[in-house]
Amino acid sequence: MTKVAGIPAESVRHRYPHVFEPLQLGSVTxxxxxxxxxxxxxxxxxxxxxxxxxxxxxxxxxxxxSILGAASVHPSAAMELAPYDPATVPAYSRLMARIERYPMRLMQQLWHPGSAAHANALGGPMWSAGDVPNPVRGLVPIPMTQTMIDDVVEGFAVSARHVREGGLHGVEIHAGHNYLVSQFLSPVTNNRTDDYGGCEENRLRFLREIVAAIRQETGADFPIGVRLSSDEDVPGGNTPADARRIAEALGDSVDFVDASFGGYYRFVRMMATGDGYPLGYELPASEQVTRGLAVPTIVTGRIMTLDDAERVLASGQADMVSMVRALIADPEIVRKTVDGREAEIRPCIGTNEGCVAGRRGTFGCVVNPVAGKEVTWTADPSPAPRTKRVLVGGGGPAGMEAARAAALRGHDVELLEMTQQLGGQVAIGAAAPHRSDYGAHVRWLADELTRLGVRIRLGVPLEPDIVSSLAPDVVIVAVGASPRTDGFTAARPAFRLSTAARRRVRTSWEVLGFGGRIDRASRVVVYDDDGDFEAISVVESLLDRACDVILVTRHPTFGVGLPEPASTAQAARDRIAGHPGFELIADAVLTDIGEDGVGVEFLGSGRTRRVVADTVVMVGAREPNREVAEVITEVFEGEVHVIGDASVPGRLRTAVLDGATVGRSI
Known part of the structure; x- marks a missing residue:
């Protein structure tokens, strides 16, 4: 490894002997x-x-x-990268001119979505092996003719040639996750009766032709890999045993096999969230494909540290380990480990809210504000021209991130938190069942603040006399927001919910043990006004206490307010659905809260229902604690920034980005 990436010391190599062992993929090391x-x-x-x-x-x-994200091989498939077009070659060359100074090798994944496309970019129906609709899109594709098949095979070959001409080190054929090649491989989607359908060998024919065409176009020394679904996770689909046979049938015609779980039939299991699946959750299926295969192999699936990777490699489960989401959260995992700075590695918390949910044009990371902004932001901010005294009020994620960024700039930073713990609402949310990973980020931030010399004072609120005594140059107000308790609901904003039995009403914070507790309850109505994860956490916490829970939501189901709920909320939906103590009342609002329970009105129809309950938990709008900023600005003439929920209540990703933006600007 070059000096830029760090040279592993003998102690590091001893600890990670398999991780730092070079590997040959064809002609590429x-x-x-x-x-x-x-x-x-x-x-x-x-x-x-x-x-x-x-x-x-x-x-x-x-x-x-590193393997560049899916690139289209044919005009029928729209994608940002389209290497079937020779105009891509100069763009690749410019990229490689910058990459080549580093030891990292770079390849390109080649892809056609088939029936998984939103639309055929050429017009008309989507192409596929058969006429089976994609489970998400729902549109019926047409079975590809021989001319279409030949055209796409040629597209793969031409694309691979252009990738090589651009200077990249290899290609990977995407033959998994229910995309086009997988649609030919799978008995679920391939109902053809010609030479491309029926028996396994026929279903493999399309992929064999693609591999052969690429090899002929690029030569024997250009690495070709294939990505397979280790398990399609659908009845009748390819199992790990089937995927293993496919990999063995390909033999040394390919240089590596990349095994990844699932596809569109259970999207959440393809890119699982931290609340639903353990670290390394794909390995039981994938190792049946990869262990002992004649060519090098890759596995993936919530592998978050080099220690995890070393165990996988040492056990023989695979020859390489993919750490995509971990490397989005912290691209310097390897470098920091080599330099003995493992404690500085920012952990991925597995929410999928920035990386997976952000794939539709707003890519980023909940915990890493630099991800997706590398054009304008460096990993750490540059030193400030002069040191300032910065006072941060509020120890939630926005305040902590602001304090960290300001300290990295070289400022003298002090942080005040009125409670006895750091973390803000993240710490509250992490107390819910299945959400402990959520707290890893604020624990890391706390460690970072200690490392950077930020002075932290717990149990101290941000007040004018403290500001006056400390005489800072800059004050950052990050005191968060509080649940509204005035009966406001988003579905009926002009009215306030009648709460004659106010003593029966609780907030989500009280359920999770902050600012009070629900000590005794047996039948609880949870009203979900915003469709976020907060209501899910409340429901699961109450179910864990053996309460009967009736979730009333103005939405069609719960979790719809989350970005990309198929990947962010589905694991929780799977856990809750069918629970004997749970009932869902959707597309409805509360009309009143009485001694016997609540009134429910169904949106649209106007029908009403009375639901008996001894406790009601309101989950909805939060009110910014703006009065703190108003008081501070009246007495402090210096620079004041109001960030995070104290400005506008939002999501964790917004709070972290707010903090980073302000901290880097000082």
Missing amino acids: IPNRIVRTAHRTHQPLTPGGGLAEYHLERARGGVGL
Whole structure:
């Protein structure tokens, strides 16, 4: 490894002997076994477009192999990257001119969505192996003719040639996750009766032709890999045993096999959230495909640390380990480990709210504000021209991130938190069942503040006399927001909910043990006004206490306010659905809260229902604690910033970005 990425000391090599062992893929040497497999960022490969800078950051961080996100091989499939077009070659060349100074090797995934496309970019129906609709899109595709098949095979070959001409080190054929090649491989989607359907060998024919065409076009020394679904996770689909046979049938016609779980039939299990699946959750299926295979292999699935990767490699489960989401959260995992700075590695908390949910044009990371902004932001901010005294009020994620960024700039930073713990609402949310990973980020921030010399005072509110005594140059107000308790609901904003039995009403914070508790309850109505994870956490906490829970929501179901709920909320939906103590009343609002329970009105129809309950939990709008900022600005003439929920209540990602933006600006 070069000086830029760090040279592993003998002690590091001893601790991670498999991670830092180079690996040969055809004619290409991979410097270590850490891989960033393909994922889409919606960034173009144009000057200043962001894709080059994103991958450069992972190269600097010491990744061994990175695979560019899916690139279209045919005009029928729209995508930011389209290497079937020769105009892509100069863009690749510009990228490689910047990448080549680092030891990281770079390849391109080649892809056609088939029936998984939103639309056929050429017009008309989507193409597929058969006429089976995609489970998410729902549109019926047409079975590809021989001419279509030949055209797409040629598209793969031409695209691979252009990738090689652009200077990249290899290609990966996407043959998994229910995309086009997988649609041919799978008995679920391939109902053809010609030479491309029926028996396994026929279903493999399309992929064999693609591999052969690429090999003929690019030569024997250009690495070709294939990504397979280790388990389609649908009745009648390919199992790990089937995927293993496919991998063995390909033999040494490919240089590596990349096994990844699932597809569109259970999307949440393809990119699982931290609240639903354990670390390494894909390994039981994937290792049946990869262990002992004749060619090098890659596995993935919530593998978050080099210690985890070393165990996978040492056990023989695979030859390389992909750490995509971990490397989004911190692209310097390898470099920091090499430098003995493991404690500085920012943890991925597995919410999917920035990386997976952000794939439709707002790619980023909940915990890493730099992800997706590499064009304008460096990993750490540059030193400030002069040191200032910065006072931060509020120890939630916005305040902590602001304090960290300001300290990295070289400022003298002090943080006040009125409670006895850091973390704000994240710490409250992390107390819910299945959400302990959520707190890892604020624990990391607390460690960072200690490392950077930020003075932290707990149990101290941000008040005018304290500001006057400390005489800061800058005050950052990050005191958060509180649940509204005035009966406001978003569905009936002009009215206030009648709460004759106010003593029966609780907030989500009280359920989770902050500011009071629900000591005794047996039948609880939870009103979900915003569709966020907060209501899910409340429901699961109450179910864990053996309460009967009736969730009333103005939405069609719960979790719909989350970005990309199929990947962010589905694991929780799976846990809650069918629970004997749970009932869902959707598309409805509360009309009143009485001694016997609540009145419910169904939106649209106007029908009403009385629901008996001894306790009601309101989950909805929060009110910014703006009065703190108003008081401070009256007595302090210096620079004041109001950030996070204290400004406008929002999501964790917004709070972290707010803090980073202000901290970097001082």
